[in-house]
Amino acid sequence: MDAPQTHDHGCCGHDHNPPPELNPNALMSGRGLTVTKSGRTLISNIDITLNPSEIVTVIGPNGAGKTTLVRTLLGLETLSQGKITRKPGLVIGYVPQRFEIDRAIPLTVARFLNLGLKKSPAQIAAALDETGASRVSNAQVAELSGGELQRVVLARALLRDPQLLVLDEPASGVDHMGEASLYALIANLRDTRKLGVLLVSHDLHIVMANTDRIVCINQHVCCSGHPQAVANHPEYARLFGPDAARAFAVYTHHHDHTHDLAGAPLTKPATPSLYKRSSSPTAIDP
């Protein structure tokens, strides 16, 4: 590999991986995405492709433009340059990052789920069941815990019957255990519903084992590819520090019990597939 050229934006400035080939089945692809606002460049020349049955995680330091990228792909920000191609008829399920429901709005979970979506109570119950939030179907949305709310919002996203699921920092506001099981749920959805998933993660501390591809950005794409390849990439270590490569591991913790949403222990053991070990730890060598 060529010696990385020095640029002052904390990244080699070159994407050593060519942009992923255009997959005709791709749900969405962006080429050369650039967004500037008030003279500041938020994201620059980003290429990204989202395919079915694939989880793509976008990582990067604070201010890297991860949320801007997601918002742009969702059509919430205007592109300054570049092009987004969407599969015709694409339905996107979105789970936003900050979700503080104003207490001034009286709203039950069931009502929130059928607002604007014509779904039967049976379909709503099924969606809540799928995300493990059946318990709270009659609760007021404002009274849900962080983890419960995430699952309810995910249920809503699934109710729309999407091909692509976009989650912006789904782990914020959720505790450690909740985070792992949330990621396991997302992996399961990829497998059973063949969803494409775009995940934004601010937190390197836990990244799901089942991420198929990582895109690491700092205004532009620094590195991308399979998680192990990215973890080994010297630019990744430069961007996040030498400890980060070590932190980039799967949370492996063998429980003989699990917890329900409220944190109370259940005696049933965790299914082994929830906790997958990443490939050899020796590969992580700063």
Added chain:
Amino acid sequence: MPTIDPFLLRALAAGIGLAVVAAPLGCIVVWRRMAYFGETIAQASLIGIALGLALQANLTVAVLLTAVAVALLLISLGRQTLIPMDSLLGLLHHAALAAGIVATASLKGPAVDLVGYLFGDVLSVTTADLYWVYGGGAVVLAALAVLWQPLLRMSIHADLAAAEGVPTEAVRMAFTLLLALTIALAMKIVGAMLAIAFLIIPAIAARPLATTAERMALIAASIAASSVVAGLALSFTYDIPSGPSIVLLMATCAIASLALSQSHALRALMPSK
């Protein structure tokens, strides 16, 4: 048998009609935190009064046009990012009120009694005013029926609504126009200073008593309508200003409702928040 004063009848009809229209709108103003925005429009309407009097035009039309103009101005000014909306409203709301007072005071001809425009002049409600309230009110309610669900979604989470395809800009614009219209209609009953109070206080009173958004609107309408009736009754009996009396009763309901919702003993009796 004493006959009811026709002035009172018209006042009651106008007040109740307005209460029913203002309540659901007020709920949305509370949810979208637009109280200060509405306040600015209401007080800027005084400029409309001055213009209307100067041009000898229909005052309701003048107020309506001014309210709409100010609303659109606020929306476009809100797009700049140097000054937060809150400060902008602070600037404009006081500037508009001052301009309106200066303008009405400067009018040639007999001195204009500002109090009526500031706090309402329910005795002067004419049949034409009733047509405005019920006609305009019907338009507002019909539009609100269509906009209710998108507005609710936008109030819950603006980005999620937009990502799901809600036309947020258009809905926001439409709602602002409805708000301007309702404020213009409310000015006759409660005046520029209390127009927004008429909208939001019943909504606030209803919140602790409601478990769904729709019930909150219905309860707010009931509280508003009863406050109108009781307020007018008090006002006619004791010769006190009617607009402020109505608003005072609404405020009492709100304070009582909020206090009760805090009380542990009574919480078991209330529907869950």
